Amino acid sequence: MNYRFQNLLGAPYRGGNVVISNNTLLISPVGNRVSVTDLIKSQTLTLPIQSSADISRLAASPDGVFLITVDNNRRCLFINLRRHVILHRISFKSAVTALQFSPDGSRIAVAVGKLVQIWRSPGFRKEFFPFELVRTFADFDDKVTTLNWSPDSNYLVAGSKDFTARLFSVNLIAKTKPFLFLGHRDTVVGAFFGIDKNTKRVDRVYTVTRDCYLFKWEWQDGKLDETEGVDMETDGKDGNLEENGGYLVGGKWRLLRKDCFNQAPAKLTACDYHAGLDMVVVGFSNGVFGLYRTVPDFVCIHLLSISREKITTAVFNEAGNWLTFGCAKLGQLLVWEWRSESYVVKQQGHYFDVNCVAYSPDSQLVATGADDNKVKVWTVSSGFCFVTFSEHTNAVTALHFMASNHCLLSASLDGTVRAWDLFRYRNFRTFTTPSTRQFVSLAADQSGEVICAGTLDSFEIFVWSMKTGRLLDVLSGHEGPVHGLMFSPTNAILASSSWDRTVRLWDVFEGKGAVETFPHTHEVLTLVYRPDGRQLASSTLDGQIHFWDPIDGVLMYTIEGRRDIAGGRLMTDRRSAANSSSGKCFTTLCYSADGSYILAAGTSKYICMYDVADQVLLRRFQITHNLSLDGVLDFLNSKNMTEAGPMDLIDDDNSDTEEGVDKQSRAKLGYDLPGSLPNRGRPVIRTKCLRIAPTGRSFAAATTEGVLVYSIDESFIFDPTDLDIDVTPEAVDAALNEDQQNRALILSLRLNEDSLIKKCIFAISPVDIPAVASSIPYRYLQRLIEAFADLLESCPHLEFILRWCQELCKAHGNSIQQNSRNLLPALKSLQKAITRTHQDLADTCSSNEYMLRYLCSTSAKK
Structure with a gap:
């Protein structure tokens, strides 16, 4: 029961800015969560912290300790990035379009509508009012779009939709007008300070506009007359310049040059400037990005196309050798090294809903299939996708890992079942039918010789030979779509569930057809075998889970789950969540590795965990708190209800979406009928698939927000018994x-x-291991095996741990064999750790072998 959120896989980048902290940590918003990618270790981790809605803006402190996020509901979280905890909260009065920490980390600049606010940065200490508003600049006539601090934290330059940019002196006490940069003919997308490398002071400002122009402004200390530059009037010019606001007060700015990026009619949508290299990177609405040198001349270094969709973010890292690009329309994040012209990271989540999940037998890999016709395979430990298969031409509905761990099966609505080789990354076999069918379920027997798939349209089950790819049999008898299909773990009996209110058992190898039928009173949505094969669970449309004895063919007991899964009211519902009948059923089931509990989920924000023996609810997991999704709130605000329905359904927005996915694209996600927007394009929260890892240490849930991975908490568990x-x-x-x-x-x-x-x-001598291993009571055996599995992941004493495992197997072999069901999760964890260590050693040995051959050959030549 001690499962906690660990990571989020398969969720795309949907918009907002990204930042790079400490030169190697890529921080990006993923829905209402934040994902942190270590570009050196190639690992990604999603923080367990959730915002109330999709995150639109984020900023990291210069030392990488703090992170500040703002969501679409204008709610701000101040996070300790290293401890993954929320320190402070605040809400802004208007939408936040830009925010940035000052270089010294003491202040935060926030663009709130037409205002630029300077806030004191809070710290670790718990305070009643941690955020203190220091100054507010209200000089713009339209929304502020960009902010940038000077290196000394004394000045701030901001651009706006009113075609102007302004330079503010933050420390100025007396009332002073900001410096005004005029002459732009479109929205200012970026404004940056240029630094004199000799004096380390600001000597120029760059402004980048939406119509693909770069303006370079030069500052001169009172050497120009009023006709040569833009007039920057200030109050109190005659006094000491440092006292009145700093070295930039009292001088004049002039437009030095104006350069064009030559990408019309495309618009410039993202940009960033690196002061150390004097380079600017820009992204355009046609998917092209450019890297330009600004000093001494304006020179294009790279001009490449990523896609045909708009680039929504472009960022330099601190060293300036890596460029990060984000495309919200494709859900894609790229990190590109411009000197070697190679990718550091190229990640793209599933753009549409994830339909199915499958764990590899050793629990190291997770495969996902989605409505975007793609199959992706992820490494659980790193959270990275290492291969994508895109041969399917319609939605992928089912996945199955073969026992060999190197073969993956996928079924799709395009009428094919494909087998993928995870060594060569290719589709080595395709199973088809004489006439096109839509497959929605998939199963393979324990030997891997027989493949079965259930259909949506013809209500049949097709059986193929894995070796030859030949169609062996067609099982008929169901009168509705076959959405559940699974072979018994202990014999060759195939179980199938259908909307015709039956569960059928088939003897595939003997060819006897259906050997047993379990009738239900409502449509059967899914089924699953217990790992020992002695129990079968099926879910029906009335919200019940039925447990059957597949050997005797009798109903053992039933769990009533309507009240447990109920929760969340849709915007289109005329009834409250308690009185609504929609969504109160389980569409996916999964047994634990030892079969003692079962996980169930459906069109709801909850995942329910039940004790099988006692038929009681143990725990409910709420998969999200994101109010940008529909069905998260139990009660809607009655003030927003009218006679014609909810006010939220009235579409009064005529403008195009600036960032993220537009409404037409969100309507294609499968939640809305074509040509209509009943939820204004808001996806409905649901869980389509649940799978528990063979080790029992984690489970994955394919949800609207992506694949949520929960793992057992490794902290101290107090057991007083x-x-x-x-x-x-x-x-x-x-x-x-x-x-x-x-x-x-x-x-x-x-x-x-x-x-x-x-x-x-570690206190036990290797000589004493056999004696100590034989004296361990059986009831502590599982805990000890789990400790060895954990040690193998990080401990360098490999031979010592393997000696322990060998002696435990010798001393307790009979007990392990007789109680394999209870010890299976721990043994699977140990097998996973040993397999991973073996692979690492094999790679190292191969590398050393080739190195020794090379050294021997070179020494022989000498």
Whole structure:
């Protein structure tokens, strides 16, 4: 039960800005969450923190400790990035279009509508009012679009939709007019300070406009007359310049040059400037990006096309060697090294809904299939997608990993079942039917020789040979779509569920057809076998889960889940969530690795976990708090209800969406009928597929927001059932000091504290391992195996741990075999760790072998 959110896979970048912290950490918004990618280690992690809506703006402090995010509801979170906790909250009165920390980290500049606000940056300390508004500049006539600080944190330059840019002196006490940059003919998309490399002071300003022009403004300290430049009037010019606002007050600015990017009729949509390299990177609405040098001459270094869609963000890293681009329409993030012209990261999530998820037998890989016709394979530990298969021409509806761990099957609505080779990354076999069918379910027997797929339109089950690809049989009898299909884990019996209110068992190899039929009172949505094959669970449209004995063919018990999964009211609902009948059923089920509990989910914001033996609800997981999705709130605001329906359904927005996905694209997600926008394009929260890893340590849920991965919390778990007054950490230390390692290990296992268990394991001499292993009681065996699996991931003492595992198998082989069901999750975790270590050693040995051959050949030549 101790599952906690770990990561988010397959969710696309939907818009907003991205930032690079500490030169190597790419921070990007993913819906209402924040994803952090380590560009050196090639690992991505999604923070467990959620905003109330999709995040539109974010900024990181210069030291990389703090992160500030603002969502579409104007709510701001101040986050400790290293500890993953929220420190402070605040709400702004208008939409935030830009925000940035000052270089010294003491202040935050925020563009709120037509205003530029300067806030004092809060710290770690809990305060009643942590955000303090220092100054407000209200000089613009339209929305502020861009902000940039000077390196000394004394000046701020901002651009606006009113075709102007203004330079503010932040520390100025007396009332002073900002410097005004005129002459632009379109919205100012970017404004940046240029630095004199000798004096380290600001000597120029760059402004970039939406109509693809770059303006270079030069500052001169009172050397120009009023006719040569833009007049910057200030109050109190005659006094000391530093006292009245700094070295930029009292001088004059002139337009030095104006350069065109020559991309018309495309519009410039994103830009960034690197002061150290004097380079500017720009992205355009036609998918082209350009890298230009600004000093001494305006020179194009690179001009390349990523796609045909608008680039929504373009950012330099601190060193200036990497460029980051984001395309919200495609859900794509790219990190490109411009010197070597190579990709550092190229990630793209599923643009449409993820329909199915499958774990590999060793739990190291996760495969996902979606409505965008693609199959992606992810590494669980890093969160990266390493291969994408796009041969399907319609939505992918089902996935299945073969026992070999290197073969993946996928079924699609395009009428094909394809087999993928994960070594060569190719489609090596395609299973088809004489006439086109739409497949919605998929199964393979334990030997991997027979492949079965259920259809949506003809209500049949097709059976193929894996070796030859030949169609062997067509199983008929169902009178509705076959949405559930699974082979028994212990024999060759195939179970199928259909909307015709039946579950049927088929003897595929004997060719006897349906050997058993389990009738239901409502449509059957899905089914799943317990891992030992002695129980079968099916979900029906009335919200019940039925548990059957597949051997005797009797109904064992039923769980009523309508009240448990109910929650969330859609904008189009005329009834409250409690009185509505829609969505109160489970569309996906999944047993735990030991079969003691079952996970269930459907068109709801909840995932329910039930104890199978007692038929009670153990826990509900709420998959999201994102109010940008429909069905998250239980109660809608009655003030927004009219006689004609909710006010939110009235579409009074005639302008195009500036960033993210436009309404027409959101309507294509499958939630809305073509040509209509009943929810204004808001996706409905749902869970389409649940899968538990074979190790039992994690599970994945294919939801509207992507694939949510939950894993067991590794923190201290207190279990008082096996404790008495003498079982304490002090008693463990005392036993170790008295050279009673066996007693110390058993005491630590009774305490169930991870650090003490590992301490006692390493205190045991390799010579004493056989004796200690044989004396371990069976009830502590699972906890000890889990500790070894965890140690193999990070401990360098490989031979020591493997010796322990070998002696445990020798001493407790019969017990492990007799109770394999209970120990299966721990054994799978150990197998996963050993397999991963073996692969790493094999790669290292191969590399060393080739290196030794090379050295021997070169020495022989000499």
